Amino acid sequence: MKAPLIKGILIDDDQVSLAILENYCLKSGRVTVAGKFSDPAEAIVYLRSNMVDLIFLDVEMPGITGFELMDQLTYSPRIILTTSKTDYAFTAFQYEVAGYLKKPVTYDRFIRSVGKISEDLATQAPVAPEKEKGSQSNDIFIRSDGKLIRLSLDEILYVECIGDYVRYVTSDKKIVSHATMKGIQEKLDPDNFLKVHRSFIVNTRKIKDIQDNNLVINGNLIPISRAHKAEVLQRLRIV
Amino acid sequence: MKYCFSAQLDLAKLQEFYDGDPRLAVGVFEAFVQETVTALPHLDQLYLADNVAELRRLVHKIKPGFLYVGLTSLYEKLNELELVCEQADQGAGIGSIFGDLSQKLKTEIPWVENELLRLKLNVQ
Numbered sequence: 001m002k003a004p005l006i007k008g009i010l011i012d013d014d015q016v017s018l019a020i021l022e023n024y025c026l027k028s029g030r031v032t033v034a035g036k037f038s039d040p041a042e043a044i045v046y047l048r049s050n051m052v053d054l055i056f057l058d059v060e061m062p063g064i065t066g067f068e069l070m071d072q073l074t075y076s077p078r079i080i081l082t083t084s085k086t087d088y089a090f091t092a093f094q095y096e097v098a099g100y101l102k103k104p105v106t107y108d109r110f111i112r113s114v115g116k117i118s119e120d121l122a123t124q125a126p127v128a129p130e131k132e133k134g135s136q137s138n139d140i141f142i143r144s145d146g147k148l149i150r151l152s153l154d155e156i157l158y159v160e161c162i163g164d165y166v167r168y169v170t171s172d173k174k175i176v177s178h179a180t181m182k183g184i185q186e187k188l189d190p191d192n193f194l195k196v197h198r199s200f201i202v203n204t205r206k207i208k209d210i211q212d213n214n215l216v217i218n219g220n221l222i223p224i225s226r227a228h229k230a231e232v233l234q235r236l237r238i239v
Numbered sequence: 240m241k242y243c244f245s246a247q248l249d250l251a252k253l254q255e256f257y258d259g260d261p262r263l264a265v266g267v268f269e270a271f272v273q274e275t276v277t278a279l280p281h282l283d284q285l286y287l288a289d290n291v292a293e294l295r296r297l298v299h300k301i302k303p304g305f306l307y308v309g310l311t312s313l314y315e316k317l318n319e320l321e322l323v324c325e326q327a328d329q330g331a332g333i334g335s336i337f338g339d340l341s342q343k344l345k346t347e348i349p350w351v352e353n354e355l356l357r358l359k360l361n362v363q
Contacts (some may be wrong), residue, residue: 016304019270020256023263060299084303103303106255 004121006114008054010036011043011069012082013061017103021056021082024110030118040064044072051227052077054098054117059083070095071163075227076198078117094164096182140187142168144177151175153192157217158202159184171218196232197225204235242361247350248309256307261361267307268355275304276348286337294333295324308351316340 008031010021018036025031034052037043040061047055055077059066066081067088080099081092092100098120099113141148155170161181168175185193185201195201200222202215209216213224215232224232241259244250257264278301285294298321305314316339323332 014300014304015270015274016267016301016307019267020307023266027263060296062296084299104252104256104306107258108255 004118006031006053006117006121007034007051008032008056009034009043009046009052010056011040011061011066012056012058013038013040014058017058017082017105020105021110024105024107027107028111028114030111030114040066040069044069047073051075053121054078054080054114056080056082056101059085059088067091067095071199073198074223074225076225078120080113080117091164094180096180142175142177144175149175153189153203154205156188156193156203157206158200158220158222159188159193161199169220194228194232194235196228197223207236210236242358244309245350245354245357247347248354249306249311250309252306252311253309261358265355265358265362268351268358271304271308272352272355275301276352279344279348283341286333291324291333295321298324308354310347310351313340313343313347316343 008025010018010025010033012018012021015038018038022033022036025033031054034050035043035046037046040063043055057066057069057079059081060083061069066079066083070079078098079095080101081088081097082101082103082105084103086102089100098117101109101113138154139150139152141150143149151168151170157169157171160167160169161184164178164180166177166179166181166184168177181195181199181201185195188201192204193201194204196215202217202222206217207215208218210224211221213229214221215224216222242257242261242264243259244253244264253264256267278297282294282297285297298317302314302317302321305311305317316336320333320336320340323336326332
C-alpha cells in the first residue's frame with residue numbers, strides 16, 4: 001500500500017532550522033509543507049482555519065512554548081517536537097507527541113519519524129476494542145493524593161485533561177490525578193464515554209443539551225472540537 | 240557528482256545533513272547568512288547591556304544553525320555560553336566565554352559566507 005502524503009507545517013523561530021526541515025520534507029517526498037512559521041502566533045491563526053496531519057514544532061519560542069501552542073489546538077494533528085534540549089522529553093511524553101527530534105536533526109532521524117507517522121496514517125482506521133461484557137466492574141480506582149479512590153463510571157460526568165493532570169468531574173466532587181488522556185481513555189467504557197476535544201472526554205449519558213459547539217452537562221459547557229464534531233453528532237443519534 | 244565542502248567546515252556533520260547535495264545545502268547556508276549572521280550584533284548588544292535572559296534566549300535560538308553549516312566548535316562554544324547564562328551565579332563566566340566566542344565568530348563566519356558563494360555556483 002502506498003504511504004499517504006502527509007500535509008505538514010513547520011513552526012520554529014529559527015529560520016535555519018525551518019530551512020533544513022523544509023529541505024528534508026522535499027527530499028523525502030512524503031511531506032508537503034503547507035506552511036512554515038517563525039512566528040508561533042501566525043501558526044495558531046493558520047491552524048484555526050486549516051487542518052494538517054503533522055506539525056514540526058519547536059519548544060522554546062518567543063512568547064509561547066510549543067506545549068502552550070498545543071494546548072490551543074482544537075484538533076489533534078500529529079506533533080513532532082524539534083528542540084535542542086532533552087529536558088522536555090517527559091512533558092513531550094505526557095502530551096503524547098508522535099516524535100521528538102533533538103537538534104541538529106539529521107535526515108536519517110527525520111525520515112524514521114516521518115515513516116512512523118506514514119504507517120500510522122495508513123492504518124488509522126479505528127478498531128474498537130472487544131468488550132468483555134460482564135467481566136469488568138463498573139468502577140475504577142483513581143490514584144489521587146496518595147490514595148486510591150473508588151469511583152463508579154456512572155458517576156462521572158466528564159473528564160478534563162489539564163497538562164500532566166486529569167480531573168474527574170462528578171455531580172458532587174472533582175478528583176485530580178496525574179495521568180494522560182490516552183491512558184484514561186483506554187480505561188473508560190467506549191460505549192458510554194466519548195472524546196469530544198483534545199482535553200475532554202464526556203459520559204454521553206450525562207449530556208443534557210448541545211449549544212453551538214458545546215455540550216451541556218450538569219450546567220457545565222464542554223467544547224466540541226472540530227476534529228471530533230462529526231463523531232459526536234453521529235454518536236448522539238440526532239434526528 | 241557529489242559536492243565537496245571546504246575542509247575548514249565539519250565535513251562529517253555536513254555529510255549527515257546534505258549527503259553531498261549542494262541543492263539541499265544552499266537554502267540552509269543562505270538562511271544562516273541572512274538570519275543568523277545578521278543577528279550576531281544583537282548578541283554583543285545583549286552582552287553589553289548585561290541582559291542575560293535575552294542573551295540566553297538568542298543563543299538557544301541560533302545555536303543549531305551553526306551545526307547545520309559545519310561550525311561545530313562554535314556550536315559548542317554557544318552551548319557553553321547558554322549553560323553559563325542558565326546558572327544563577329553566571330557573572331564571571333560569561334565574559335571569558337563571550338570573548339572567545341567573538342574571536343571565533345570573526346574568523347569562522349567568513350568561511351560560511353564563502354561556502355555559500357561556492358554552493359550557489361554549483362547549483363546554477
